[in-house]
Amino acid sequence: MTMDEFTARQLRDEIAAGRLKSVDVVQSLFARIDRVEPVVGAYLSLFKNEALAAAEEVDRKVARGGAVGLLAGVPVAIKDNMCTQVGATTCASKILANFHSPYDAHVVERLKAADAVIVGKTNMDEFAMGSSTENSGLKQTVNPWDAARVPGGSSGGSAAATAARLCYAALGSDTGGSIRQPAAFCGVVGLKPTYGRVSRYGLVAYGSSLDQIGPLTVDVADAALMLGVIAGHDPRDSTSVDERTAPVCDYLARLDEPPAGLRIAIVPEFNAAADIDTRNAIDEALEVYRRQGVELIEVSMPNFQYAVAVYYVIATAEASSNLARYDGVHYGHRSAEACDLVEVYSKSRAEGFGDEVKRRIMLGTFALSSGYYDAYYLRALKVRNLIRGDFMSAFEKADCIVMPVSPTTAFKIGEKTADPLQMYMADIYTIAANLSGVPGISIPCGFDTRGLPIGLQIMTPAFTEEKLLRIGRMFEKHTEWHKRKPEA
Amino acid sequence: MAEFDYKLVVGLEIHVHLAARTKMFCGCEMAYGEQANTRVCPVCIGMPGVLPVMNRTAYEYAVLTALALNCQVASFTKWDRKSYYYPDLPKNYQISQYDLPLGGPGYIEIPLESGRTKKVRITRAHLEEDAGKNIHTLGNFSAVDLNRAGAPLLEIVTEPDMNSPQEVGALARELQRIVRYLGVSEADMQKGHMRFEPNINLHITRDGQLHKTPISEVKNLNSFRAIERSVAFEAQRQLNDFRETGRTLKMGNKRTYGWDDVNQRTVLQREKEEAHDYRYFPEPDLVPVEMSADWLAEIRARLCELPLTMQSRFAVEYGLSDYDAGVLTADRATAELFDRAVKAGADAKRVCNLLTQTGLKIANEKGCTVGQLGVDAESLARLAAMADGGEISATAATAIFVEMIAAGGRPEDVAQRLNLIQKSDAGEIEAMVDEAIAANPEAVAEVTSGGKKSKKSLGFLMGQVMQKSKGQANPKVVADILNQKLGL
Ligand SMILES: [Zn+2]
Numbered sequence: 001m002t003m004d005e006f007t008a009r010q011l012r013d014e015i016a017a018g019r020l021k022s023v024d025v026v027q028s029l030f031a032r033i034d035r036v037e038p039v040v041g042a043y044l045s046l047f048k049n050e051a052l053a054a055a056e057e058v059d060r061k062v063a064r065g066g067a068v069g070l071l072a073g074v075p076v077a078i079k080d081n082m083c084t085q086v087g088a089t090t091c092a093s094k095i096l097a098n099f100h101s102p103y104d105a106h107v108v109e110r111l112k113a114a115d116a117v118i119v120g121k122t123n124m125d126e127f128a129m130g131s132s133t134e135n136s137g138l139k140q141t142v143n144p145w146d147a148a149r150v151p152g153g154s155s156g157g158s159a160a161a162t163a164a165r166l167c168y169a170a171l172g173s174d175t176g177g178s179i180r181q182p183a184a185f186c187g188v189v190g191l192k193p194t195y196g197r198v199s200r201y202g203l204v205a206y207g208s209s210l211d212q213i214g215p216l217t218v219d220v221a222d223a224a225l226m227l228g229v230i231a232g233h234d235p236r237d238s239t240s241v242d243e244r245t246a247p248v249c250d251y252l253a254r255l256d257e258p259p260a261g262l263r264i265a266i267v268p269e270f271n272a273a274a275d276i277d278t279r280n281a282i283d284e285a286l287e288v289y290r291r292q293g294v295e296l297i298e299v300s301m302p303n304f305q306y307a308v309a310v311y312y313v314i315a316t317a318e319a320s321s322n323l324a325r326y327d328g329v330h331y332g333h334r335s336a337e338a339c340d341l342v343e344v345y346s347k348s349r350a351e352g353f354g355d356e357v358k359r360r361i362m363l364g365t366f367a368l369s370s371g372y373y374d375a376y377y378l379r380a381l382k383v384r385n386l387i388r389g390d391f392m393s394a395f396e397k398a399d400c401i402v403m404p405v406s407p408t409t410a411f412k413i414g415e416k417t418a419d420p421l422q423m424y425m426a427d428i429y430t431i432a433a434n435l436s437g438v439p440g441i442s443i444p445c446g447f448d449t450r451g452l453p454i455g456l457q458i459m460t461p462a463f464t465e466e467k468l469l470r471i472g473r474m475f476e477k478h479t480e481w482h483k484r485k486p487e488a
Numbered sequence: 489m490a491e492f493d494y495k496l497v498v499g500l501e502i503h504v505h506l507a508a509r510t511k512m513f514c515g516c517e518m519a520y521g522e523q524a525n526t527r528v529c530p531v532c533i534g535m536p537g538v539l540p541v542m543n544r545t546a547y548e549y550a551v552l553t554a555l556a557l558n559c560q561v562a563s564f565t566k567w568d569r570k571s572y573y574y575p576d577l578p579k580n581y582q583i584s585q586y587d588l589p590l591g592g593p594g595y596i597e598i599p600l601e602s603g604r605t606k607k608v609r610i611t612r613a614h615l616e617e618d619a620g621k622n623i624h625t626l627g628n629f630s631a632v633d634l635n636r637a638g639a640p641l642l643e644i645v646t647e648p649d650m651n652s653p654q655e656v657g658a659l660a661r662e663l664q665r666i667v668r669y670l671g672v673s674e675a676d677m678q679k680g681h682m683r684f685e686p687n688i689n690l691h692i693t694r695d696g697q698l699h700k701t702p703i704s705e706v707k708n709l710n711s712f713r714a715i716e717r718s719v720a721f722e723a724q725r726q727l728n729d730f731r732e733t734g735r736t737l738k739m740g741n742k743r744t745y746g747w748d749d750v751n752q753r754t755v756l757q758r759e760k761e762e763a764h765d766y767r768y769f770p771e772p773d774l775v776p777v778e779m780s781a782d783w784l785a786e787i788r789a790r791l792c793e794l795p796l797t798m799q800s801r802f803a804v805e806y807g808l809s810d811y812d813a814g815v816l817t818a819d820r821a822t823a824e825l826f827d828r829a830v831k832a833g834a835d836a837k838r839v840c841n842l843l844t845q846t847g848l849k850i851a852n853e854k855g856c857t858v859g860q861l862g863v864d865a866e867s868l869a870r871l872a873a874m875a876d877g878g879e880i881s882a883t884a885a886t887a888i889f890v891e892m893i894a895a896g897g898r899p900e901d902v903a904q905r906l907n908l909i910q911k912s913d914a915g916e917i918e919a920m921v922d923e924a925i926a927a928n929p930e931a932v933a934e935v936t937s938g939g940k941k942s943k944k945s946l947g948f949l950m951g952q953v954m955q956k957s958k959g960q961a962n963p964k965v966v967a968d969i970l971n972q973k974l975g976l
Contacts, residue, residue, distance in 0.1 A: 101537070327580060
């Protein structure tokens with residue numbers, strides 16, 4: 001087994017046992033990055049020196065025989081919308097291209113405390129707005145399975161880096177599918193935890209009531225490992241759930257134990273809307289469960305069809321407010337052409353933001369404007385509650401809901417950029433989990449005729465990640481899809 | 489006014505800085521007059537990725553104030569974002585309360601010059617974060633100081649129930665007294681802890697018809713004098729304007745004025761109230777506040793007797809003049825010092841005199857309140873009792889009080905130390921009286937003859953005795969014995 005064949009969990013055990021040196025792992029990883037990254041373009045910044053220093057520290061700890069963290073010496077990547085004191089935090093936007101955060105995000109603190117080695121910051125759609133990473137204002141990332149295709153988005157850099165083994169695990173953020181969809185496109189596991197499970201402190205906000213940080217990993221066990229590190233209450237995030245209401249558990253402890261009497265809900269018309277290869281892969285995946293004695297139950301989710309529309313009102317409304325602070329006054333890009341205050345605002349923002357960000361800011365501003373608020377924002381909140389209701393009634397009948405992650409596999413670079421609406425529809429299966437707050441996971445479940453990965457999506461009730469991971473593991477244990485790797 | 493009758497109509501919008509130790513949504517300690525931008529953190533300067541956390545103490549201060557203003561306290565409130573672009577507002581939105589303020593309708597009772605009181609209705613009271621401060625003294629550039637940004641600010645809105653500049657001033661002063669009594673604000677006008685914005689117009693009756701003049705709002709007044717004068721000035725200006733133009737209130741013709749303190753006049757700032765769309769929507773980063781009955785009871789228990797109630801109690805129960813009662817209730821510590829001394833048995837008028845004359849003079853010199861002079865109620869009560877019982881003279885009581893303030897100590901000890909205890913021993917005094925009678929037969933004859941000079945001569949004999957006692961004989965005892973000896 002070569003170093004890059006290890007999962008994060010295996011690698012950690014090798015390093016903790018002293019059989020592998022983290023420094024060697026990091027050296028070898030950066031050698032691979034030097035080779036592969038110029039093609040993939042997953043990273044916006046790399047911290048080789050800091051990574052080596054952190055690795056040496058872990059190796060010293062191991063040599064001294066001291067206790068080491070759950071991610072001791074494991075190189076991980078972080079989406080560039082999470083604040084790090086090291087390097088820049090750009091959100092792949094020109095407006096923050098030179099922004100250096102004075103503080104570490106909560107998840108970054110957690111990773112460091114677990115002795116992880118931070119490799120670098122990954123590319124993304126600007127401010128996490130997009131489904132292909134084509135909206136990055138700074139760089140193009142390609143799909144490691146086909147360099148002519150997108151890696152998905154917005155966490156495209158994290159997904160591509162994980163798939164191309166340019167890190168052993170990565171963090172992404174998911175507002176409408178931004179972890180699960182790129183995970184599916186790149187053939188890795190992507191977990192969006194329940195809203196409130198992981199602190200958002202230090203995650204640059206896009207849609208505050210939808211954003212959630214989660215891991216992208218090579219298998220379900222690594223997702224469980226990563227979640228255990230980053231989950232838990234943080235007093236700095238008022239929306240992060242307290243430990244009494246929803247305790248964090250050891251997600252690895254019973255991972256291989258299938259939940260007893262499992263019932264899976266499916267919505268037949270949803271599956272039918274996906275392309276033929278995806279449909280077949282989902283059917284086969286369901287067959288894998290059926291063979292393990294799982295009962296499949298058909299449910300209907302009548303309000304699900306409004307999810308995309310609701311999402312583009314709520315997310316853009318929140319975004320229009322969240323992004324108001326990037327105005328050239330206090331930090332970030334300030335236009336050199338500005339002659340007065342209004343020009344500082346208008347020119348800095350016009351120069352700094354890309355088209356999609358501007359589009360969403362305008363949509364959101366409109367939706368919140370007086371006279372339109374009731375018709376758009378308020379109505380969207382009502383429909384959001386109906387969608388929550390759909391989930392609740394489905395979960396009364398079954399333990400989880402299974403459907404595709406995306407109606408298609410990875411599309412070609414440039415294929416959908418001219419038609420934003422078509423791009424928005426790529427998120428049709430993933431958005432509802434964000435609107436209702438429930439956790440969802442994307443697991444590799446096959447390849448289409450062009451050899452592109454397909455993702456299986458599983459969703460469970462809020463704060464039942466442990467069960468979600470066990471259900472995912474049931475599938476993974478009986479399949480080999482997650483073991484396939486793109487050619488270097 | 490011969491040509492028509494008119495009534496001045498004024499409502500107030502008031503901002504009160506709450507004296508919580510830290511800011512409304514971050515842990516920065518508040519301070520005034522510090523070097524610019526030294527009381528800031530990533531949260532209050534609106535860095536990417538930060539999240540607000542509600543200051544519970546500030547919320548309780550706001551609720552306490554609402555209770556003192558007889559407001560209905562909401563059992564459920566939420567936070568909203570109010571959007572506008574301004575350099576002193578780092579996020580370009582302010583966290584405020586829009587449709588669910590923590591305080592609903594209430595009223596404040598204000599003292600009138602007639603000695604009566606008046607109820608002014610409170611429309612609402614809500615909490616918000618303050619903005620920073622723009623500094624325009626740097627030539628070509630402006631700077632922003634964010635030390636104040638995020639400070640907890642209580643906004644109180646009254647109904648237009650005030651009908652004279654004096655009433656507006658009285659409300660402002662009464663509110664200052666209340667928030668100081670509650671200990672929720674220093675309410676220092678010079679430091680901008682309280683800012684007032686009166687909305688002013690006239691209701692004019694001419695030929696049996698009611699005409700309302702256009703409303704003027706005067707911004708950011710922070711002295712009682714400016715409040716009263718600006719209201720008086722606006723009333724006169726509007727009256728003149730109506731005479732000349734006949735202009736009356738129409739939708740949207742509210743004008744905004746500033747107060748020019750040098751020229752003692754209002755200055756037009758904005759002709760028409762701009763149709764500002766603040767795009768309010770619920771703050772997704774904060775959870776709603778639920779005020780349980782227990783929590784509310786806990787806060788209600790911290791209410792104290794309010795100044796106006798105390799003032800009228802002092803007048804009625806203790807027989808003080810309105811003026812003295814007002815002086816004693818200017819601040820809570822003084823009022824409570826007085827009240828406790830009287831309840832400990834002291835004569836109200838004597839304590840009142842000590843405090844409002846000697847005490848107030850020293851307090852003014854020291855720049856503190858009477859309550860802060862360091863004399864406790866029990867000592868004060870004993871001092872008064874000594875004077876009442878004749879142990880010391882009224883003059884001596886003042887001297888002892890001054891010494892107690894300067895050096896501390898029990899009144900008995902101070903009296904001893906200063907040798908101010910009066911001699912009331914009848915035998916000792918009788919001897920001195922006998923000596924005086926024996927030494928001054930002419931005066932004795934004058935007194936006993938009951939002639940023109942008898943009163944003067946009696947006084948002379950008194951003086952002789954007092955001289956012999958070096959001023960320490962109790963004058964009352966001396967007079968009694970002298971009268972008795974002379975057969976008067
Ligand atoms: Zn702060």
